[in-house]
Amino acid sequence: MNTYLDAVELRCIKNETGKLIGFLGVADQNLEMLFIHPDFRGIGIGKTLLEYSIDTMGVKKVDVNEQNGQALEFYQHCGFEVKKRSESDSSGKPYPILHMELK
Numbered sequence: 541m542n543t544y545l546d547a548v549e550l551r552c553i554k555n556e557t558g559k560l561i562g563f564l565g566v567a568d569q570n571l572e573m574l575f576i577h578p579d580f581r582g583i584g585i586g587k588t589l590l591e592y593s594i595d596t597m598g599v600k601k602v603d604v605n606e607q608n609g610q611a612l613e614f615y616q617h618c619g620f621e622v623k624k625r626s627e628s629d630s631s632g633k634p635y636p637i638l639h640m641e642l643k
Contacts, residue, residue: 548572549597553589555580564589571602590618594642605629606636619643 548565555561561580565573571593576586593599602620604611620640629635
């Protein structure tokens with residue numbers, strides 16, 4: 541896992557008490573990860589981090605597991621569109637992936 545984290549540029553967001561409530565990882569203009577603590581979902585943290593990654597880190601692409609409808613809707617709402625589909629994930633496992641790009 542640490543090797544994977546070394547391959548991305550990480551940014552995080554903390555609440556007013558200093559608790560880590562979300563983070564993202566970017567590599568080569570691709571959003572590799574975006575995680576929000578469950579207690580803080582639905583209040584704009586994900587959108588704030590995504591906008592930061594686009595405006596400051598140059599993000600233009602994201603891959604989404606096709607079965608993750610919530611993530612797909614989120615990225616579409618934020619201006620991404622599906623450009624292509626792969627039958628398997630990057631590890632070769634049979635999880636269809638949607639490759640999305642910023643409009």
